[in-house]
Amino acid sequence: MKKALAVLMAAVFCMCSMVGCSQKKQVTIETAEDLNGLKVGVQGGTTGETWVKENCPDTEIASFKSGMDAALDLKNGGVDAVVIDELPASQIVAQNSDLKILDIRFTKEEYAIAIRKGDTELQSAINAAIADMKTSGEYDKLLAAFMPADGEVKIPDEYVSDGSETIKMGTNAAFWPFEYTEGNQIVGFDISMSQYVAQHMGKKLEVVNMDFDALIGAMQAGSIDFIAAGMSVTPERLENVDFSDPYYESEQVIIVRK
Amino acid sequence: MIEVKGLVKSFDGNIVLNGISEHIEKGEKVVIIGPSGSGKSTFLRCLNLLETPDAGEIWFEGEQINTKKCNINRVRRKMGMVFQHFNLFPHLTVLQNITLAPTLLKLQGKAEAEQNAKRLLARIGLLDKADTYPNMLSGGQKQRIAIVRSLAMNPDVMLFDEPTSALDPEMVGEVLELMKELADDGMTMVVVTHEIGFAREVATRVLFMDGGQILEQGAPQIFFENPENERLRDFLSKVL
């Protein structure tokens, strides 16, 4: 009885001492290396996470299901900074006046469509579709629609295909403006682009939404055919999947509290 | 010693005790008989407030016990109760069953309580069972230990609620024998039972209950030889 009480009190004491150890502190970050020693939020499985792990070994990484969760935790003071791709970052900052993007750029990366290793047939079909999209001007139309100068996104008409065969595209609809939900629809640059690709191949597109860090496994297991999820080409990923020609150039940015 | 005035008790609108008044003197051995559902067990359970009466008064040793002011736990120490289903504590040994209440209530020290318990066990011939658990005993042994558990509190009165009804026939005798010994020692006893033989032999007074009332009472010789009440006659003709 006394022992149980002692254990209980010790537990309560431990917990009390843990409270209040995460106060919202003002951080100054001038270079990306300043992230060392801070708590940094990322989305699980993104290049942002990999980059922080490799370049700032002393950071305490909190790996969330979506960039938005990480940003929410930043607002709440759970982390000191969030590392995320620039376009979703600009959306997050636009919606949260107490957050800002730091003027530091540290990695350039290219988004491409991922396919199963060795699936050269699909790879060349996708590459042909992307090339065609660029020459026909549809690519610029999509860019203008999803990344307009005035910030007013206008979702373009769906590229409809009357093919009988279905091709499955995996994505993680929490990455504005490449894939996100509008009402009960998943929309975004990657979605429209994939519709175009499917149409080009004469197939119907089926969009499968899942956690970002589950995408590659799902494709290897065969439950999706390709991934269009603002996925950057990295050497580690190239060991396990093949990529199409890149279709967008992006950067990682750092968000902090104002 | 026990004084009951106008006792009323009902369960979900069914009146079980319908205005009972009774007086039990020190040293009396009162046996209550009656058909099942007559309220005799409820009456007994009201005496130590296991059931709270809806109306009426219960007095024990000059104190009204069914009031908020009364410390019922203190009163119950002086009223031993024996149940139909023994209700020994299965997680305690026989010895612990007997010593639990006296030591917990600081009436006796541990050594004193154990010595007392062993003396009582020796008296019923079960000293060798002191360290076994109740589940290893026969029904008769269990009930005798339950009686001894109550005796360890040195009660002024013992209440028995159909103490032999759950026993195999061959075990009834040993329990009744122990109860007779208690009676011979001068213990005040209130016994609800179907054992007419026990009532004849031991009781100083027999009560017949039916429909929540005491319909007839008297010394056993008169009670059994010349029953006046119609329903008592009917009842006796069935059980005798």
Place this chain on the structure above:
Amino acid sequence: MDFFMDFFGSIGAFFSGVASDFYQTMIKDGRWLLVAEGLWTTIYIAVCAVLIGTVIGCLLALCKISKSRFLRGIANVYTTIIRGIPLATQLMIFYFVIFAPMGMDRHLVAIIGCGINSGAYVTEIFRAGIQGVDIGQTEAGRSLGLSRLQTMWRIVIPQAVKTALPTYTSEFIALIKETSVLSFIAVMDLNKAGDMIRNATYNAWMPLLSIAAIYLLLTFGLTKLFAILERRLARSDRG
């Protein structure tokens, strides 16, 4: 002969493939450290949570069987709400809505969240255990002059514990498995450690199967351990 050579050759290739996969995913770059860290997180959060859950469960079970309608009401509202919402949703509410704005650490929120969740289930287990003890036991205790509290503590609870123990231990084991949703609030538990290895190596099956094996070992071991404990406690029931 050639057939056998091929057959054993391919088996050999399979096992050497497994071994190299295992090396790549679990050993290289000290990735097993990640698993060890995740395992430790899972265990200490589950243990702390079950302690909190037990305290809550004891108090609320007593509320549930009390005579006070108010206390019963509180306990009923608690168990209804907590048992009616999935743990993942609760954790996110506890973290993002309630505790993080107060500046509380994620691990602490995980412990409290799982503890509050477990408390609701433990309440029902204890209540069922207490109510499963024959009313005659209470009557015997009270008629010996013991108070309500003494009767509860010395007579009813020891017996209730014995009957409730098997469901209580399986609740603890269920809790260990349920902590796998902690990654929703970015706590790196065992499951998340597996995720991170998957993300680093893009090998799905080896980390998943390894993590599954660890969970299985953990729960199986605990099941056996608790079974021994139960047998000890059941000693007095022999006969």
